[in-house]
Amino acid sequence: MRPVFVAGAGMIPFERQDENTLGDILAGAGLAALDDVDLGKHEVGAVYLGNMASGLFNHQVSVASALVDRLALIPAAAERIENGPASGGSAVKNGVLAVASGYYDVVLVVGGEKMRDVIGPKATDIVAAMTHPHAEYIYGLTLPAMAGMFTRLYMEKYGVTREHLAMVAIKNQENGITNPYAHIQMKITMEGILEHPQSHINSPIIADPLHLYDCCPVSDGGAAVVLVSEEIAKTLKKPMVQIAGFGQATDTHTLAEREDPTELKAVRLAAVQAFSRAGLKPKDIDVAELHDAFTILEIAESEQAGFFKMGEGAKAVERGDTRIGGKLPINPSGGLKARGHPVGATGVAQIVDLVWQLRGEAGENQVEGAKNGFSLNFGGFGNNVLAFVLRRIS
Amino acid sequence: MRPVFVAGAGMIPFERQDENTLGDILAGAGLAALDDVDLGKHEVGAVYLGNMASGLFNHQVSVASALVDRLALIPAAAERIENGPASGGSAVKNGVLAVASGYYDVVLVVGGEKMRDVIGPKATDIVAAMTHPHAEYIYGLTLPAMAGMFTRLYMEKYGVTREHLAMVAIKNQENGITNPYAHIQMKITMEGILEHPQSHINSPIIADPLHLYDCCPVSDGGAAVVLVSEEIAKTLKKPMVQIAGFGQATDTHTLAEREDPTELKAVRLAAVQAFSRAGLKPKDIDVAELHDAFTILEIAESEQAGFFKMGEGAKAVERGDTRIGGKLPINPSGGLKARGHPVGATGVAQIVDLVWQLRGEAGENQVEGAKNGFSLNFGGFGNNVLAFVLRRIS
Numbered sequence: 001m002r003p004v005f006v007a008g009a010g011m012i013p014f015e016r017q018d019e020n021t022l023g024d025i026l027a028g029a030g031l032a033a034l035d036d037v038d039l040g041k042h043e044v045g046a047v048y049l050g051n052m053a054s055g056l057f058n059h060q061v062s063v064a065s066a067l068v069d070r071l072a073l074i075p076a077a078a079e080r081i082e083n084g085p086a087s088g089g090s091a092v093k094n095g096v097l098a099v100a101s102g103y104y105d106v107v108l109v110v111g112g113e114k115m116r117d118v119i120g121p122k123a124t125d126i127v128a129a130m131t132h133p134h135a136e137y138i139y140g141l142t143l144p145a146m147a148g149m150f151t152r153l154y155m156e157k158y159g160v161t162r163e164h165l166a167m168v169a170i171k172n173q174e175n176g177i178t179n180p181y182a183h184i185q186m187k188i189t190m191e192g193i194l195e196h197p198q199s200h201i202n203s204p205i206i207a208d209p210l211h212l213y214d215c216c217p218v219s220d221g222g223a224a225v226v227l228v229s230e231e232i233a234k235t236l237k238k239p240m241v242q243i244a245g246f247g248q249a250t251d252t253h254t255l256a257e258r259e260d261p262t263e264l265k266a267v268r269l270a271a272v273q274a275f276s277r278a279g280l281k282p283k284d285i286d287v288a289e290l291h292d293a294f295t296i297l298e299i300a301e302s303e304q305a306g307f308f309k310m311g312e313g314a315k316a317v318e319r320g321d322t323r324i325g326g327k328l329p330i331n332p333s334g335g336l337k338a339r340g341h342p343v344g345a346t347g348v349a350q351i352v353d354l355v356w357q358l359r360g361e362a363g364e365n366q367v368e369g370a371k372n373g374f375s376l377n378f379g380g381f382g383n384n385v386l387a388f389v390l391r392r393i394s
Numbered sequence: 395m396r397p398v399f400v401a402g403a404g405m406i407p408f409e410r411q412d413e414n415t416l417g418d419i420l421a422g423a424g425l426a427a428l429d430d431v432d433l434g435k436h437e438v439g440a441v442y443l444g445n446m447a448s449g450l451f452n453h454q455v456s457v458a459s460a461l462v463d464r465l466a467l468i469p470a471a472a473e474r475i476e477n478g479p480a481s482g483g484s485a486v487k488n489g490v491l492a493v494a495s496g497y498y499d500v501v502l503v504v505g506g507e508k509m510r511d512v513i514g515p516k517a518t519d520i521v522a523a524m525t526h527p528h529a530e531y532i533y534g535l536t537l538p539a540m541a542g543m544f545t546r547l548y549m550e551k552y553g554v555t556r557e558h559l560a561m562v563a564i565k566n567q568e569n570g571i572t573n574p575y576a577h578i579q580m581k582i583t584m585e586g587i588l589e590h591p592q593s594h595i596n597s598p599i600i601a602d603p604l605h606l607y608d609c610c611p612v613s614d615g616g617a618a619v620v621l622v623s624e625e626i627a628k629t630l631k632k633p634m635v636q637i638a639g640f641g642q643a644t645d646t647h648t649l650a651e652r653e654d655p656t657e658l659k660a661v662r663l664a665a666v667q668a669f670s671r672a673g674l675k676p677k678d679i680d681v682a683e684l685h686d687a688f689t690i691l692e693i694a695e696s697e698q699a700g701f702f703k704m705g706e707g708a709k710a711v712e713r714g715d716t717r718i719g720g721k722l723p724i725n726p727s728g729g730l731k732a733r734g735h736p737v738g739a740t741g742v743a744q745i746v747d748l749v750w751q752l753r754g755e756a757g758e759n760q761v762e763g764a765k766n767g768f769s770l771n772f773g774g775f776g777n778n779v780l781a782f783v784l785r786r787i788s
Contacts, residue, residue: 001495001497021527021528023527052455053455054449055447055448055450055520055523056450056453058527059450059523059527060523060524060527061446061447061450061478061520061523062476062477062524062647062773062774062777062778064476065477065478065644065773065777066526066647068778069644069646069647069648069651070647074644074645074646075643075644075645075660075663076644077487077642077644077778078477078778079476079477079488079778080475080476080477081473081474081475081476082456082458082473082474082476083458083459083472083474084455084456084459087473090473093473094473094488094491094492097491097492097495097497098491100495100496100497101395101494101496102395102495103395103491126449126455129449129453129454129455129456130455130456133415133417133452133454248440248471249469249471250459250462250463250467250468250469250470250472251468251469252463252468253456253459253460253462253463254463257463265469266469269469379459380456380459383456383459383463384458384462384471384472384473
């Protein structure tokens with residue numbers, strides 16, 4: 001396999017984008033990444049689009065072909081990659097393989113979703129279309145409901161408290177305030193969401209024990225990266241950031257089939273594969289972007305990806321280890337909680353944020369001297385997970 | 395790039411499958427391909443699923459993850475690849491790159507669609523979701539309407555007649571009768587569909603000049619192939635069939651943007667790339683599976699992919715050159731016209747049919763001594779096209 005590098009990275013703000021179509025969002029993200037790199041004579045050979053549900057959210061398919069036309073990249077190859085909330089990570093993976101194979105030298109990977117074309121609970125229904133149609137969906141199971149059950153079990157088994165969950169939310173919201181691309185830019189406090197007499201109004205229950213501030217928002221947005229071969233990367237001016245390793249693993253499609261529902265086997269395995277390919281260990285990582293669609297997931301993933309022992313993730317949050325300036329900053333971007341979670345965009349946005357960190361371009365959210373980064377994109381309820389290790393070379 | 399071989403190939407009948415869910419169809423196709431090869435100790439590393447619109451047809455996403463569980467292939471990687479009617483071809487391409495890169499040694503590619511979960515004109519509406527949302531879809535443009543306009547222009551420019559179109563339909567329906575996987579197994583005649591006093595009832599106008607028998611049916615179905623490295627292919631008992639080359643090209647998303655709407659630039663370019671990679675020429679091909687969603691497309695593609703000069707495709711049909719036993723048999727399977735066109739399945743089914751031809755396993759539809767095969771999978775209305783050249787090595 002040829003080594004693969006991120007030559008360009010870009011994003012558009014994650015927010016409610018009523019004025020923009022899905023096509024506008026994807027093109028905006030693609031252009032942001034293309035504008036970040038001077039490719040000279042090299043042309044984009046293929047476009048990979050990470051998007052979960054353009055059909056259900058926007059009544060459109062073949063969106064990747066439309067994007068190629070919009071970006072004036074005809075006759076570049078193009079397809080849409082769908083893997084639920086890990087669609088972005090899957091698009092990056094296939095872009096990496098396309099360059100690694102030697103078939104393409106330059107690939108554009110765009111991730112994006114326009115979720116707010118539908119109204120209110122319809123978005124939760126569309127997201128629930130990733131559950132098992134006969135074993136889960138028909139019983140009304142939604143992702144917040146699955147996350148609520150998972151949270152209860154995890155709290156009981158590992159002594160995680162409501163306060164620990166709130167600490168994750170408070171940290172990520174704080175990081176979001178200084179991230180110009182973040183959807184939610186608002187300070188929250190323990191007092192306001194847990195102790196205030198009005199806390200049941202400030203942060204109402206969504207799926208017990210998860211409250212509003214334990215859940216990511218429903219966002220519109222897009223992110224993109226330009227992947228290139230080593231030969232091309234060497235000719236560019238920016239620091240060289242390599243996709244040093246990736247891993248991907250699946251687990252039972254339904255949550256009920258798992259022997260121990262608190263164990264996220266696909267997270268473990270994807271992380272092990274990514275570290276093994278990169279020749280690095282969790283202790284070598286300087287900054288991580290994890291998939292905190294629900295606060296419990298940041299804690300669970302930080303343990304099961306190997307950064308902390310089981311039961312130690314919540315304590316690490318309590319000690320401030322995962323804040324910017326801590327031992328292992330997690331989600332300095334604000335994560336899904338604050339940056340937002342336009343599903344297909346997330347896995348690509350995580351890579352963009354890591355690239356900015358490793359290049360020293362993360363502004364107020366910079367983790368000083370970061371050289372190695374890790375991202376985790378969580379599909380389904382952990383039934384299809386991707387992990388990436390990124391490394392600054394020069 | 396490492397050479398990539400098709401080790402296993404399988405299909406389930408294309409038909410109206412009211413008793414089977416989308417999951418049943420995909421699993422059936424996957425098992426058919428896995429049953430066709432004894433992989434011994436080698437495990438499937440990744441699954442690529444070609445499917446156009448599981449969201450709109452079946453209100454499901456993350457179907458690739460569900461398939462991995464259903465086939466007991468956990469923790470194999472998995473994602474869905476969507477490229478409109480070329481979703482199957484795109485899935486094969488990404489499977490090829492995954493093996494070619496050296497990251498995976500064994501990849502399962504499944505293509506499938508369950509279109510008959512929706513009723514009547516709704517299927518045509520969902521297929522039309524591949525058109526441009528603001529420039530085409532909102533004006534009520536459908537794929538049959540686009541094909542009708544294209545047919546009229548092509549007939550005028552190249553002297554193609556209604557009889558030529560009918561000859562394509564008659565040939566492909568005849569081939570379908572002896573293909574046990576074909577959806578439509580019924581003999582039609584020139585007299586019955588063009589000359590009979592009841593011909594306007596037998597084959598009514600769909601989109602002038604296209605009549606019913608110029609259009610493929612709306613089908614449920616699935617097909618699958620197992621792709622492996624050369625090292626593994628050499629250990630297997632069946633004849634070695636290599637994916638000797640592929641090409642993929644895009645064109646303007648809307649038909650109206652093209653200088654000459656009768657020119658299918660993406661077909662030309664994809665074919666040129668595939669032949670170039672394979673080191674073969676059109677004259678070296680013994681059997682071709684083309685994308686005859688409408689009869690005119692078989693004629694147009696046979697010219698623009700390089701098999702006949704412009705304007706000669708219709709004459710070749712008239713001479714019988716494209717029948718089984720002719721100089722270049724096209725769609726011995728019956729093509730989309732008779733085998734059917736469950737959109738995501740088609741690009742994979744074409745590869746399965748070619749593998750059976752090159753192995754000498756095509757039964758009554760066998761093209762004697764076929765060694766090199768060609769397939770063309772046409773996305774959108776020619777805005778994203780894939781071509782493959784397959785070669786029997788041993």
